Amino acid sequence: DSGVTQTPKHLITATGQRVTLRCSPRSGDLSVYWYQQSLDQGLQFLIQYYNGEERAKGNILERFSAQQFPDLHSELNLSSLELGDSALYFCASSFGWASGGSDTQYFGPGTRLTVL
Amino acid sequence: QQQVKQSPQSLIVQKGGISIINCAYENTAFDYFPWYQQFPGKGPALLIAIRPDVSEKKEGRFTISFNKSAKQFSLHIMDSQPGDSATYFCAASSPQYSGAGSYQLTFGKGTKLSVIP
Numbered sequence: 001d002s003g004v005t006q007t008p009k010h011l012i013t014a015t016g017q018r019v020t021l022r023c024s025p026r027s028g029d030l031s032v033y034w035y036q037q038s039l040d041q042g043l044q045f046l047i048q049y050y051n052g053e054e055r056a057k058g059n060i061l062e063r064f065s066a067q068q069f070p071d072l073h074s075e076l077n078l079s080s081l082e083l084g085d086s087a088l089y090f091c092a093s094s095f096g097w098a099s100g101g102s103d104t105q106y107f108g109p110g111t112r113l114t115v116l
Numbered sequence: 117q118q119q120v121k122q123s124p125q126s127l128i129v130q131k132g133g134i135s136i137i138n139c140a141y142e143n144t145a146f147d148y149f150p151w152y153q154q155f156p157g158k159g160p161a162l163l164i165a166i167r168p169d170v171s172e173k174k175e176g177r178f179t180i181s182f183n184k185s186a187k188q189f190s191l192h193i194m195d196s197q198p199g200d201s202a203t204y205f206c207a208a209s210s211p212q213y214s215g216a217g218s219y220q221l222t223f224g225k226g227t228k229l230s231v232i233p
Contacts, residue, residue: 002159033220043160043205043223056220090159094219103219104150107159 003027004093004108012114018079021111025072025093031055032074033094033105034066038087049074050096081115088112119143122206122224129231135193137227139206142187146208148219151180151191154203154226163204164191196231203228 003026013019025032034046036059045058049068060066063081068074078085092105122139129135139149150165166173166180166189173180179192193200207221 002161004159035221042225043207043221045220045222048220058220092159104162104165105219105221107152107161109157109159 002106002108004091004106006089006091006108006111008111009109010112010114012116013081014116015081015083017081017115018077019081019113021076021078021089021091021113023074023076023091023093023108025074025091026106029093029095029106030072031094031096031103032068032072033092034060034074034076035090035092035107036087037090037110043090046076078113083115086113086115119222120206120208120224122227124227125225126228127230129196129229131196131198131231131233133196133231135196135200135229135231136190137204137206137229138188138190139224140186140188141208143208143210143222144187145210146222148209149180149182149189150207150209150221151178152205152207152223154205160205193229196229198231198233201229201231 005024007022030051033048037043046060048056052068066076088110090110092107094103094105120141151163152160153163154160164175164178168184177194182189203226205226206224209219
C-alpha cells in the first residue's frame with residue numbers, strides 16, 4: 001500500500017458527461033501528479049500541483065482541469081467526455097522538494113474510467 | 117514524440133533465468149531514471165532508480181545498468197521468479213526548478229514480463 005488513496009475505483013459514464021476523480025496524497029507529501037494510462041499511449045503525465053499551486057502541465061486536454069485543496073487532496077475534473085477518454089487515471093504524490101534532482105513518486109491504485 | 121523508448125514489448129522467461137528490459141532516451145536533460153513495477157489492477161510501484169553519475173545500481177535481484185554516452189539504460193532481473201510477472205516501466209525525469217521542483221516522469225510504453233515455472 002503506497003499510502004495514496006483514489007476514489008472512486010471505477011466510474012462508468014456516458015459521452016458528454018462530466019466526472020470528478022479524487023486523490024488523497026501520502027501524509028506529508030505536498031506534490032500531487034496526475035497521469036493517464038491507456039493501452040495505446042501508455043502512462044502520460046497530465047498535470048502537477050505543489051502545495052495548492054499548479055506547478056507543471058503535460059498532455060492535458062482543455063476539457064480537463066485539476067485543483068489541489070488546502071488539505072492537499074486533489075481533484076481531476078473531466079468534462080465533455082469522449083469515448084477516447086476511457087482510461088486508467090493515476091494520482092501520484094511526492095514530498096515535492098529534493099536535493100539532487102530526484103523526488104520519489106508514489107502512485108495510488110487508480111480510477112478506471114469507462115465512457116460509453 | 118516518444119522521449120523514452122522501451123523494448124521489448126513483452127518478454128517470456130523461464131523461472132531462474134535473467135530478464136532484461138532496455139530503454140533509450142533522447143533528452144539529455146534527464147537526470148533521474150526510475151523503474152516501476154505494475155501488477156494488474158494496481159498502480160505502478162517504484163522498484164529501483166539510478167542517477168547518471170553511476171553506471172550500475174543493484175538492489176537484491178534487480179540491477180540497473182546505465183550508459184550515459186549511448187543514452188541507454190536497462191533493467192536486469194536475476195533468478196526471475198513467477199512472482200516477478202508484471203508490467204515494467206522505465207521512466208525519466210529532469211528537474212524543472214522554479215521554487216519547489218517539478219519532477220514529472222516520462223514513461224516508456226512498458227514491458228509485460230511473464231515468468232514461467
